[in-house]
Amino acid sequence: MTTLSVLTVLATIAGSAMAFSNGFQAIKIFHRKSAADVSEITYIILTAGAFIWILYGFEISSFPIIISNGIGFVVTVITLIGCVLYSKEK
Numbered sequence: 001m002t003t004l005s006v007l008t009v010l011a012t013i014a015g016s017a018m019a020f021s022n023g024f025q026a027i028k029i030f031h032r033k034s035a036a037d038v039s040e041i042t043y044i045i046l047t048a049g050a051f052i053w054i055l056y057g058f059e060i061s062s063f064p065i066i067i068s069n070g071i072g073f074v075v076t077v078i079t080l081i082g083c084v085l086y087s088k089e090k
Contacts, residue, residue, distance in 0.1 A: 008064055015068025022046065022075045029082035040083045047076040 022043075029035045050073035057065030 011064040012067055015064055016071050019050075019068050019072030019075055022072065022079060026075060026079040026082050029079065029086055033086050035083040035086040038079075038083055038087075040080065040087065043076050043080050043083065047073060047080060050076060 025038065029038060050069045053065055053069040054073060057063075057069060
């Protein structure tokens with residue numbers, strides 16, 4: 001395995017782990033049924049950014065960028081759904 005291949009694998013793993021880290025916020029929102037302390041604008045920006053990075057990844061044919069940002073996009077969309085469902089305190 002060449003150095004570039006190792007770096008590609010490591011970048012994919014690290015990027016995916018970073019993308020999954022937003023999932024902990026989503027879990028907390030759905031578990032507590034509250035998004036009172038969550039900034040929706042943060043997740044809107046993260047979602048838009050991930051989408052743009054996905055497009056860029058396709059443009060340059062970069063597997064690590066497409067995979068890690070694809071995961072990030074899905075996780076932030078789930079978090080936003082939780083924000084919409086549970087943003088109003090009951």
